[in-house]
Amino acid sequence: MTENDPKLPPGLALAWGVTPGPRRGPKPAHTVDDVVRAGIEVADADGFGAVSMPRIARHLGLTPNALYRYVRSRDELLVLLADTAWGPPPDSVAKTGNWREAMTVWTHAFLDRLGVHPWLLDVPVRGAPSTPNLLGWAEVFLDGVADSGLSAADALGAAMLLDNYARGTAALDRDLRQQAPPLAQPEVLEFLLPRMAERGLPVMASVYGGGGYDDAELPDADVEFGLNRILDGIQALVDRT
Structure with a gap:
């Protein structure tokens, strides 16, 4: 050809x-x-x-x-x-000690790359990877999770799941950074809190009014919470393998 x-x-x-x-x-x-x-x-x-x-x-x-x-x-x-x-895949995945650490490092590298080039979120995905760098990202993932005992199909499914999680997380973070003004801004809260109380939303009013809510960007703790719940699910699959 x-x-x-x-x-x-x-x-x-x-x-x-x-x-x-x-x-x-x-x-x-x-x-x-x-x-x-x-x-x-x-x-x-x-x-x-x-x-x-x-x-x-x-x-x-x-x-x-x-x-x-x-x-x-x-x-x-x-x-x-x-x-x-996208560039070459991260070398750090190969240096991890087990499949869970490899998936964590790979997902964070994926998120970091989307942070460098946020417009990658808008590039249409037209099927399985077929270009050198994208195939390289898949290769290091599969190599890094080889100790999990997952079948090739399940390992690829895990890669797709984490790919989707990273894209969704990066898109949300981009949206939050572009919004104006943030919900946590004092003027916005001053407007919202009494109206939330009037509408019978006391739990959300206490969350927003407690000073611990900041939507100017996606907190790292929220990213880790979602990632760890996904990995817990994959752990259950590994345990059954």
């Missing part, structure tokens, strides 16, 4: 370093890597919605038509952006 085989998904060949052969005309001023770096810079600065062929072309000082010398479509570009932004 070649990079132009219509049976290959967009961007798959380029992600594996299979590039078109020499083309006629002047030598290109840029490379595919330059285009990918520009796309990541645009996404980091202005979000996933800003990623377009014309915008990236302007970022590189090219015309939109010239950009198609490097990537054939936006779909192809998104595959390359996602794989590059």
Whole structure:
């Protein structure tokens, strides 16, 4: 197969370093890597919605038509952006002592990567991983939990479960950081608390009014609580294996 085989998904060949052969005309001023770096810079600065062929072309000082010398479509570009932004899998997973620690480290690394590039949450997921870095993340997960005794299918199911948890947690944290004003702001609480009491919501009023609630960002304790409950469930499956 070649990079132009219509049976290959967009961007798959380029992600594996299979590039078109020499083309006629002047030598290109840029490379595919330059285009990918520009796309990541645009996404980091202005979000996933800003990623377009014309915008990236302007970022590189090219015309939109010239950009198609490097990537054939936006779909192809998104595959390359996602794989590059995820980057290689974390080495720390291999240094853990058991499957539970490996899953914990892997999930936190996943969350950290989404914190660096929040727009990865908006990139469509189009099936099982097939690009080098994404396959690498799956590889280190499976290798790290090999001592659990889980079948390959159950281990992959655990990876998907933790993937979904990390994405949902990162999306909630992003939403909280973007909101204004936070619920815990004194003026907001001053408005809400008497109305909550009037509507018969004394338990929530006491929670909000107790001073221990802060929705400006997702507390680490909440992240750990959810993660540990998932791992407890996987522990039950491991114990039955």
